[in-house]
Amino acid sequence: MGTTTPRSPLETPRAVVHLGLREVADGARAARVPVTEVDFQPPAGGDPRRLRQLAELGEPARAEAIEAANRLALERFMQSQPHLVGVGLAREVVPGMADDLFLHAGPPIAWERMSGPLRGAVLGGMLLEGKARDPEEAARLAAGGAVRFEPCHHHQAVGPMAGLITPSMPVWILEDRSPAGGGRRTFCTLNEGLGKVLRYGAYGPEVLERLRFMAAVLAPALAAALQARGPVDLKMLMAQALQMGDEGHNRNRAGTSLLFRELAPALCRTGRSPEATASVLEFIHRNDHFFLNLSMPMAKMMLMATEGIPRASSLSVMARNGTDFGIQLACMPGRWFVGPAMPVRGLYFPGFKEADANPDIGDSAITETSGIGGFCMAAAPAIVQFVGGSPEDALETSRRMGAITVGRNPAFAIPALGFAGAPTLIDVQKVIELSRLPTINTGIAHREPGVGQVGAGLVSPPWECFHQAFEAFVEHARGA
Amino acid sequence: MPESVLVHRGRYHDSAFLMRLSRELSARPGVQEAVVVMGTEMNRELLRGAGFHAPALDTAGPMDLVVAVRASDGKAIEGASRELERLLQAAPTAAPGAAARPGSLVEALRAQPDADLVSVAVPGEYAGHVALAALRAGRHVFLFSNNVPLEDELRLKRLARERGLLVMGPDCGTAILGGVGLGFANRVRRGPVGLVGASGTGLQEVSSLLHQLGSGVSHVLGTGSRDLGAEVGGLMTEAGLELLAGDEGTRVIGLVAKHPAAEVAERLHRVLARLGKPVVVRYLGQPARSSADGVTYTGSLEEAACAAAALVGPATAPALATCPLEDDVRELLSLRPRVEGRLVALFGGGSLAAEAALVLRGQGLEVEEPDRPLGAGAPLPGRAHLVVDTGEDFYTRGKPHPMVDQTVRCGLVRALGAEPGVGLLLLDLVLGDGAHPDPAAELGAAVRSARAAREARGAPPLLVLASVTGTELDPQDANRQRGLLTAAGVHCQASAWRAAVVASALLTGPGGK
Numbered sequence: 001m002g003t004t005t006p007r008s009p010l011e012t013p014r015a016v017v018h019l020g021l022r023e024v025a026d027g028a029r030a031a032r033v034p035v036t037e038v039d040f041q042p043p044a045g046g047d048p049r050r051l052r053q054l055a056e057l058g059e060p061a062r063a064e065a066i067e068a069a070n071r072l073a074l075e076r077f078m079q080s081q082p083h084l085v086g087v088g089l090a091r092e093v094v095p096g097m098a099d100d101l102f103l104h105a106g107p108p109i110a111w112e113r114m115s116g117p118l119r120g121a122v123l124g125g126m127l128l129e130g131k132a133r134d135p136e137e138a139a140r141l142a143a144g145g146a147v148r149f150e151p152c153h154h155h156q157a158v159g160p161m162a163g164l165i166t167p168s169m170p171v172w173i174l175e176d177r178s179p180a181g182g183g184r185r186t187f188c189t190l191n192e193g194l195g196k197v198l199r200y201g202a203y204g205p206e207v208l209e210r211l212r213f214m215a216a217v218l219a220p221a222l223a224a225a226l227q228a229r230g231p232v233d234l235k236m237l238m239a240q241a242l243q244m245g246d247e248g249h250n251r252n253r254a255g256t257s258l259l260f261r262e263l264a265p266a267l268c269r270t271g272r273s274p275e276a277t278a279s280v281l282e283f284i285h286r287n288d289h290f291f292l293n294l295s296m297p298m299a300k301m302m303l304m305a306t307e308g309i310p311r312a313s314s315l316s317v318m319a320r321n322g323t324d325f326g327i328q329l330a331c332m333p334g335r336w337f338v339g340p341a342m343p344v345r346g347l348y349f350p351g352f353k354e355a356d357a358n359p360d361i362g363d364s365a366i367t368e369t370s371g372i373g374g375f376c377m378a379a380a381p382a383i384v385q386f387v388g389g390s391p392e393d394a395l396e397t398s399r400r401m402g403a404i405t406v407g408r409n410p411a412f413a414i415p416a417l418g419f420a421g422a423p424t425l426i427d428v429q430k431v432i433e434l435s436r437l438p439t440i441n442t443g444i445a446h447r448e449p450g451v452g453q454v455g456a457g458l459v460s461p462p463w464e465c466f467h468q469a470f471e472a473f474v475e476h477a478r479g480a
Numbered sequence: 481m482p483e484s485v486l487v488h489r490g491r492y493h494d495s496a497f498l499m500r501l502s503r504e505l506s507a508r509p510g511v512q513e514a515v516v517v518m519g520t521e522m523n524r525e526l527l528r529g530a531g532f533h534a535p536a537l538d539t540a541g542p543m544d545l546v547v548a549v550r551a552s553d554g555k556a557i558e559g560a561s562r563e564l565e566r567l568l569q570a571a572p573t574a575a576p577g578a579a580a581r582p583g584s585l586v587e588a589l590r591a592q593p594d595a596d597l598v599s600v601a602v603p604g605e606y607a608g609h610v611a612l613a614a615l616r617a618g619r620h621v622f623l624f625s626n627n628v629p630l631e632d633e634l635r636l637k638r639l640a641r642e643r644g645l646l647v648m649g650p651d652c653g654t655a656i657l658g659g660v661g662l663g664f665a666n667r668v669r670r671g672p673v674g675l676v677g678a679s680g681t682g683l684q685e686v687s688s689l690l691h692q693l694g695s696g697v698s699h700v701l702g703t704g705s706r707d708l709g710a711e712v713g714g715l716m717t718e719a720g721l722e723l724l725a726g727d728e729g730t731r732v733i734g735l736v737a738k739h740p741a742a743e744v745a746e747r748l749h750r751v752l753a754r755l756g757k758p759v760v761v762r763y764l765g766q767p768a769r770s771s772a773d774g775v776t777y778t779g780s781l782e783e784a785a786c787a788a789a790a791l792v793g794p795a796t797a798p799a800l801a802t803c804p805l806e807d808d809v810r811e812l813l814s815l816r817p818r819v820e821g822r823l824v825a826l827f828g829g830g831s832l833a834a835e836a837a838l839v840l841r842g843q844g845l846e847v848e849e850p851d852r853p854l855g856a857g858a859p860l861p862g863r864a865h866l867v868v869d870t871g872e873d874f875y876t877r878g879k880p881h882p883m884v885d886q887t888v889r890c891g892l893v894r895a896l897g898a899e900p901g902v903g904l905l906l907l908d909l910v911l912g913d914g915a916h917p918d919p920a921a922e923l924g925a926a927v928r929s930a931r932a933a934r935e936a937r938g939a940p941p942l943l944v945l946a947s948v949t950g951t952e953l954d955p956q957d958a959n960r961q962r963g964l965l966t967a968a969g970v971h972c973q974a975s976a977w978r979a980a981v982v983a984s985a986l987l988t989g990p991g992g993k
Contacts, residue, residue, distance in 0.1 A: 007596050009620045009646045010699050010727050013657030014594040017585065017619075019610055020494060020601030023884065024624045027661030027913035028599070030955070036592040039581040040602050041492055043609045051609060055632075057613050060639055077939025403587050433609075434584050450672060 022384065045435045052374070053474045055431055063479060066429070069311035070406045073330050074425055076309070077370075081178040082186070082301040084294060089225040091167035094187050096155050098167070105163025105363040106321025107336045109141050115322030115341075117358050118242055120201025120449025121162030122149075127203060128211055129166050135203065153317055153328075156304070157187040158296045160289075161199035161445055162322070165189055169211070170219030174297045176305070177231065184304060186297040190214055190222075191286040199362075200445045200452040214283075221272060221280045222263065224290045229266035234298040235411055237262070238372065241291070242412050245301045247380035248295040249373030250441040250456055255291030260284050296363065299370035307333035308343035308423065313473055314406050314425035318369045318438070318461060322361035322445070327465045329428060331476055339464025345459015346412040347385060358376040358394060358447040360459045365440045371409050371424030374458065376402040376438040383441075393415070397439055398423060404430040404438065432470045437461055481512060483550040484557050485527070485534035491545040491568070492518060495603060498545075499880050501567050503887065508563065510556030511549060516564065519544040519607065522627075526877060537770075539649060585613050594871055599662055600625055600649075606649060615639050615647070622662045622890025623704065630711055633704065637715040641811030646723070647716055652702035653680020654912075663702070664883055666912040667953035671696020672792045674730035676720035678707045678737040681910055682781055684784070684949050685735055687977055688958070689785035691951045695792055695851030698729040713993040714748055733757050733792045738764045747776060752878035760788045765834040767842070780977040781835060798845065812943075812971060812986060819943055819986045821903030823865040824896065826889050828882035829949065829976070832908045833869035836980035840865060843984040856891035860899060865987070868892070883915045886922050893926035896942060898934025904943050905930075906983050908976050909965070911950025911958055920948075920961040924968030931969070944969065945983055947976040 015034040018025040024034045044050030057063060091097050102125055104105045104118060112121065130144060130422040132138035141147070152159045159165055169189055177186040189199075192210055196202035226232070237258045244254035260281070267277055284290050303316045307330050317328035326336040339357035348354070367373035377384070378398035395416060401423045402408070408421030426438055437460040444455040498516045505514035516529065517523040519540025527537060532548045540546045547559045551557045582588040589595060598614035600607050604627030611621045615636060623636075628650035640647040648655050648662075654664045659670055666684050668691040675697055677683040707715050717737070724730045733755060740748065740763060752759045753773035760776045761784070768779030776791075778784040823840070827833035833849070839842055840847045848864040853874050860866060869875075870882040870889045882889050884912035896902050905927070909919050916922070927944050934942060946965050950958040962972045973979035 006618050006620065006643070006645050008723065009597070009657055009701075010723055011596070012660055013596040015592050016597050016599055016662075017588040017592055017595045017614075018599045018601070019585065020603075021624065024601040024622075024663050024916040025599055027656075027663070027665045030913055031660040032669075033660050034592065034594075035580055036587045036588045036595065038585055039583050040494060040606075040610075041583065042518075042542055042603070042606050046518070046606070048521070048542075048605075051605065054609060055612070055635075058609070058616070059635075060642075065617065391659070399587070400583070402590075403584050430586075436583075 002175045004291060013124065018103040031083065032421040041435065043433050050432055050470075053470070054429070057474065057477060064070050066311050066313055066477060069309050069331070070314055070427065073306040073309050073312040073314050074407045076180070076305040077302045077425060078411060079178050079180055080176050080302040081181060082174050082234045082298040082304040083177045084172060084226065084234055085175045085231045086173040086226050087190070087219050088173055089167070089172050090165050090169045090171050090187070093173055094155050094157055094165065094171060098148075100147050101167065102147050102149055103155055103157060103159065103163070103165040104149055105152060105159050105309045105320060106163065106218060106319045107324050107326030107338050108149070109321045109323055113323050115358050115361065116145045116447045116449045117201030117361060117445040118162045118322045120203050121164040121198050124198045124203030124207055124211075125164050125166040125241050128208055129168055151319070151321075152363055153319055155187070156185060156300070158300045158366050159189055159199065160292055160296065160364045161362040161443060162201055163363045164198060168215065170215050172294060172297060174234065174294075174301055175231070176301055181305070183302060186301040187302065188293045188297040190218060191287055191290045191293040193283075194289065194453060200443070201449045202452040203450055206236055218280055218283055219275065221267060221270060221276065224270040225263050225266040229263070232259070234294055237291075238295060238298060241410055242372070242376055242379045243288055243415055245380055247373055247376040247383070247441065249292070249367040250443070251383050252291040252295065253288045255295060256284065256288055259291050259294065282379070292364065295372065298367050299366045299372065302370055303366065311477055313429045314371050315426050315428060318365040318440070320360045320365065324356055325360060325461045325465055327461065327469055329469055329473060332472065335472070337465045337468040337472065339462030339468075342459055342462055344442055344457045344459045346444050346455045346456075348444070348455035349453070352446070352454035356446050356454050360440075360442060361445055362442065368438055368440045369426060371405065371422035372412060374441040375405070375423050376412065376414055377441070379414045379437070381416070385386060400436065401439060403434060404436050428466060428469050428473055431466050437463070437466070481549055481552065482554050482557060483532060483534075483548070484561070484993055485532055485536050486547045486561065487519065487536050487540045487848050488545040488547070490543050493542050493545065501564060502879075503885070504567065505549065505560045505564060508556065508560055510552040511560050512552065513550045514560055515548045517733055518542055519546045520603070522605070536833070548782065555638060560672055568683060585610055585617075588722030589617055596620060597622060597657070599714070604628045604650065604814035608636065609725050611636050611647065612639070614885065615645055617921040618643070618645070620646045621648065622655055623647060623652055624651070624663050626651040630706065633706060633712060634864070637712060641715055641719060644700070646719060648702045649704040651706070651714045652704045654683050654700060655702045656697060656700040658699065661913050664910065664912045665700070666691070666915045666950050670698065670729075672698060673734055673788045674724035674727060674732070675700045675734040675736065676703065676717055676724065677701070677735060678703045678717065679706050679764055679831040680738040681949065682762065682831035684779045684910060684912060685832060686734060686762070686785045686788075687974055688951050689782060690789055693785060693789040694976070695789045697729060699724065705738065708737045708744050710741040710744060713739070714744050714866040717748065718751055721751060721755060725757060731757065732788050733759045734788050735759065735761045736781070736784065736831075738834065739766070749773070752963065758791045759975065760784050760791065764831050765838050767838070780839075781831070782975040782977040812982060817902040821901050821906040822863070823906060823983055823987055824860070824902050825865075825867045825906035825983070826892055827867070827869050828871055828886070828889065829907050829910045830871050830912075832947075832949070832976040836906065836976055836983070837867040839977065839980035840984050840987075842868065843988055845984060845987055856888075856894055856895045857898070860902070883910050886916060886919055890922055890926040893923065894933075895930050895931040898937075902942065903940060904945070904983060904986060906979060907944065907946040907970070908979070909946060909948045909950070909961055911948065911954040911956040913955060915956065919955060920964035922966070922969065924964050927968050927970060943980045943986065944971065945973060946970045947973045947979040949976065
C-alpha cells in the first residue's frame, strides 16, 4: 500500500474506496468516479478487546516502529541465501543431537500425548536405532523414557509429517551463503517417498529396509556428488519450480526434476558402479516429493534470518505434532503459542475416509510460513482440487493470503498473478484484524500407527495460537 | 404476547441490509415488532430496552445474527422466521464470474491504488479502525458513520492534521469535492462559494439555495458534528478553511456549524479574519451577531446563502427575491387569518429543525423539542408547539435515517388525522444522491390520509407547509417534488427558514403577536 504525498482533497478524486452503506457513495458513482466497494467485515470479528488492542498497535509511532521491524524482517528474509552444501549423519551434524535424543515435528510433546502417526514413527526410530527388537518393546521403552523427545525446530531442523530425526539418520545440510548469514545451517532428513513410510507413522520391515538403504547407499552417494559439484542454490531452484507448476509443499515434481538435473552428472562422476548410481537416481526419480525435504529447510533458514527482531509481528514458525499446532513470532524466538491440531479438509485415497485421518501433523507448514506452499497455490494449477476445484480458487487463495502477509517476495514470482511475488511473512496483526487464518496445504496421515498416508488437503491453524500470540505481541510492543 | 429470540452464529451482514429485513418482517401480519441485528453489545442493550430478555441474547457476539420477533401468536413468529430465511438466502452475492469484492481496505487499495479518498459508512464501533488505516495509507477520509467514540475522532483528526489529510466526519452527512458529491449531497452548479461545515443538512440547504440563486459551490467540506466542540477544537474546520483560502476557484467562504464552544468561536473568528477572502458564517440555533473583519455572521441559512451570493458578484438570478416573504405570508393569511391549534414540525434534517425552533421561539412561541420518540398513535406530549427531528439518534438507532426511509415520519403524519388539536404541520424534504428516491409522493400520500381522517371526524382542516432542499438536477428533481407536494395541498416555501417564518406568522396571526 503505497504511502505517497496526498493529493489535495479539492481535486476531483480519481477513485474512491467505499465501505458500508452503499448509498453513501451514490454521488461518486453518479459523477462516474470509479468506486471500489469493500466487502466489509468487522475487524477482529468485532471483539471489543481486540479492537482496543488493534487501536493501541495502530498508534502512529508504534505502528511505524512495527512496520519498520517488519520491513527489516522481510529484508533479512530475502537476503538469506540457502544453499545445499552436503549430507551428513544427524548425530554428527545437527547441533545438540545426542544418542538418546529423538527429534519430532511441531511443538514439544511427551509420549503420552503423541498421536498415532508420531508414535508409529517413534517405534520405527527405536527399531532403526537398534534400541528395541520389536514394536512392543519399543513402545515400552519409549513410554519409559528411554529416549528424550525434542522438536526439530529446537535444533535448526525441520521434518515433514512425524518429522522424526534419530541420531543415525542422514540429513541434508543447508548453509546460508549470504554475507549476513554467518554460515547459519539448517537440516532435514531425506524424503522416503510415498506409501508406507516412517514419516506417516509406518514402521514395518519394508519401511526400515528403505531407511537403511537411504543411510547406506543414497546418502553417501549424494554427499559425494555434492562434494564434487559444489553447493546448489536452492532459492534459484525453488524460483524455477514455482514457474513450472510447483508450490513447494504438496507439489514438488518440478523441484525434484530440477534437483535431479543438478545432481545426476556429479553423481556419475563419483565413480560408483552404474548399478549403484542408477539405484540412487531411480530413488529420486520415483519420488515426486524428494524436493520437499529441501524446500522445508530452505524456508526454515530464511525464516531464521528474521528471528530476534524486536517488534516484528511476523511468524517465524508454524508446526504441528499431530496433537498440537504451534507457532512462533519473529520477535520472540523459541516461545511457542499452542492450540489443538485441526482436522484436514481434503481428498482421500481409495478405501480411506475422514474418520481414518489424524489431525494435522508435520513441520512442513514452514513452507507456508515462508510464503510458498498454500500461499503460492496460484502457481500450482495441477493440484487445485485441494482448494476447491478451479484455477480461480487457487488465484483467490494466493490473493487472500496476500492480505495477511507483510509483503511479497520478488524472488518467488507467480506467473498467474502477473509475476507478483509470493505473499510472504504472516503478520499476526493482520490475521487477527481480518479474522483470516493462513491456508496450509498438507498430506493426511492415518490416525493409527503403521498405516501411512491416506490423503491430502487443506488445513488452517487453530485460532488459539493466534490469539495467544497476538496477546503476547501487544504486550511485547508495549515494552519493546 | 409471544416472542422469540434466535441467534445465528457467525452470519455477518451490514446494517443497511438488516434494517431492510427488520422492516419487511415488521410489516408482516401479526408481527408487532421484528428486529434483526448483529449481536454487538449496543444492539443487545437495544433489544433489552425493547423488552426482549431471552437468555439466548446474552450468548450473542458481534459476528452473530440476532433475530427478535414479537407477534400476536406462534404462527406469526414461525412465518416471520421462514420469511427471514428466504430473505437471507436472497442476500446479494457477487454475480457469478464477477470479480470478488475485496475483503479488506488494504486489498481494495491494492486493487485501486488511485483512490484518493476512502469513504466509510460502517457501524461506529468499527469506523475508527478503518479510518485510521485509510489515513495511514495516505488517503483522505469521508466518515459518514456516527456513534464513533470521541477519542477515536481526536486520534484521527490529529493524525490527519499531521499528515496534511482531511477527515470529514464522523457523522458527516455531506461533502462535495471537486464536483463529486459524497453522502447526501445535492447536485449543485459549480461556482465561487466554498463551504465548510459541521452540519450536513445545513450545508445542503445553503448549497442548494446558492444554486437556486444562480450561483454555485466550489467545494463543500463537511467536518462532522463535533468538530467545533471544545474537545476537537475545530481541527478539521480550520484545515478546511485553509484549503478553501488557498483554492483559486473559491472567492467567498461559507461556514455552517452548530453551537461552537465560546472559546472555539473566538479563536475561529481570528482564523476567519485572516483567510484573505470574505467569509459568511451561520451558527445554527443562534441569532445573527455583529460582523467584523470581513466576517459576516448571519441569522439564518437562507441569509447566509444570500449574503454569499451577493458577495460573489451582481445579484444573480433572484429566485428568492421574486417571491418575497411578505407575499408568502399574505397569500396564506388570505386563506385563513390565523391557524387554530398547535404546530407539529416533523423534520428529517437536524439543522433545519434547530433553525425552525429558533424562528418560532424568536416570535415568542412556546416550543418543545421532545427528547424521546413520538409514538404514532400515542397522544402528543405537552401543549406547546412541537419541533421534532426524526433524524435524532433515538429514532435512527437500528433504523435508517428519515432522509432515506420515511416510514416513521409518514406514520407520524398520518397519526395527525386523529389529533384535532394540531392545526399546522411543518415538513422539510431533503433531496440529493443517497436520499429517498421520491419522498414527496410518500409524504403527500400521508398528508392526504391525515386530512381524510380529520374530515371524516369533522376535525378542523390541517394546514401543511414544507420546504424542499435540493435542486432540479438532483435525481429526485426538486421542481417535481414541489409539484407533487403542491398537488397534495402542501404549501411549499423557498427555504426551510422561510417555511418556519411563515409558520410562526400563521400561528401568531396578522401583524405578529
